[in-house]
Amino acid sequence: xxxxxxxxxxxxxxxxxxxxxxxxxxxxxxxxxxxxxxxxxxxxxxxxxxxxxxxxxxxxxxxxxxxxxxxxxxxxxxxxxxxxxxxxxxxxxxxxxxxxxxxx
Numbered sequence: 001x002x003x004x005x006x007x008x009x010x011x012x013x014x015x016x017x018x019x020x021x022x023x024x025x026x027x028x029x030x031x032x033x034x035x036x037x038x039x040x041x042x043x044x045x046x047x048x049x050x051x052x053x054x055x056x057x058x059x060x061x062x063x064x065x066x067x068x069x070x071x072x073x074x075x076x077x078x079x080x081x082x083x084x085x086x087x088x089x090x091x092x093x094x095x096x097x098x099x100x101x102x103x104x
Contacts (some may be wrong), residue, residue, distance in 0.1 A: 037085035
């Protein structure tokens, strides 16, 4: 088989899955119930974030929180301060692609 197959976990529980991590990209799948998210951090690559379901609440650098619904794709530059949260009742599900792959 030539292709590598990864399956997204189907869940409503908090999940952070590292599906692909190679020399080219990192591809992650995340699920966050209300009031869950990631610790504040700086992006370690260019980040492409797709909202699959729910509503993403994200604060970048010193901006106010912006909200994005399912179907939205965000492009976030390298070294941007990120605060990713689900501030809503519905489950938030996103995929995150980091390219180029972070060095560390």
